[in-house]
Amino acid sequence: DVVMTQSPLSLPVTLGQPASISCRSTQSLVYSDGNTYLNWFQQRPGQSPRRLIYKVSNRDSGVPDRFSGSGSGTDFTLKISRVEAEDVGVYYCMQGTHWPFTFGPGTKVDIK
Amino acid sequence: EVQLVESGGGLVQPGGSLRLSCAASGFTFSSYWMSWVRQAPGKGLEWVANIKQDGSEKYYVDSVKGRFTISRDNAKNSLYLQMNSLRAEDTAVYYCARGPVRGGPTYWGQGTLVTVSS
Numbered sequence: 001d002v003v004m005t006q007s008p009l010s011l012p013v014t015l016g017q018p019a020s021i022s023c024r025s026t027q028s029l030v031y032s033d034g035n036t037y038l039n040w041f042q043q044r045p046g047q048s049p050r051r052l053i054y055k056v057s058n059r060d061s062g063v064p065d066r067f068s069g070s071g072s073g074t075d076f077t078l079k080i081s082r083v084e085a086e087d088v089g090v091y092y093c094m095q096g097t098h099w100p101f102t103f104g105p106g107t108k109v110d111i112k
Numbered sequence: 113e114v115q116l117v118e119s120g121g122g123l124v125q126p127g128g129s130l131r132l133s134c135a136a137s138g139f140t141f142s143s144y145w146m147s148w149v150r151q152a153p154g155k156g157l158e159w160v161a162n163i164k165q166d167g168s169e170k171y172y173v174d175s176v177k178g179r180f181t182i183s184r185d186n187a188k189n190s191l192y193l194q195m196n197s198l199r200a201e202d203t204a205v206y207y208c209a210r211g212p213v214r215g216g217p218t219y220w221g222q223g224t225l226v227t228v229s230s
Contacts, residue, residue, distance in 0.1 A: 031214070041157075048221065049157065054215040096214035100159055100174070101159045
């Protein structure tokens with residue numbers, strides 16, 4: 001199975017400051033159709049996951065533009081340009097290229 | 113409005129069975145891949161199974177293969193997960209999720225808790 005790793009696992013951030021989460025996979029996530037199926041999810045406390053970013057860098061409708069995704073191959077990054085209080089939660093990367101699809105362990109973002 | 117409502121969770125003894133259901137509304141159910149994803153208490157997310165729009169393709173994570181069966185009834189806009197030979201490590205909140213699958217589910221239910229314990 002493709003193993004997804006994330007760093008850091010815990011990220012205390014000052015309001016208004018940027019945050020960055022790294023995600024790495026043990027295999028290339030480029031699929032045979034040319035797409036790279038690396039997606040990011042946010043899970044706020046007590047809520048179901050919510051997709052933020054799909055195929056590396058495409059932001060979902062309604063997702064603030066302070067969220068951005070980048071990367072290629074096996075190395076990916078989620079950035080929050082200015083953290084707001086509503087961003088507190090756990091962020092997961094997920095690969096949809098190789099079955100079984102797998103999630104990273106999650107990065108817990110909270111406010112300092 | 114898209115809605116996914118899971119039901120059927122509860123407490124079951126090791127070795128027992130449970131059938132989860134997911135009632136879908138607000139979209140054309142028969143047009144989407146559907147999935148079950150689970151989350152053990154205080155832990156991360158784990159994909160369990162996928163099923164194609166017409167039910168002709170099903171995929172399972174190795175840890176549930178041979179024990180769990182995903183199915184759907186497009187006439188009833190419903191997704192199911194039959195879970196047999198349950199183990200303590202199957203204890204989790206089970207989420208019903210709507211495709212796309214490779215791109216990551218765009219809609220998730222609120223989840224139903226399955227507890228396997230004697």
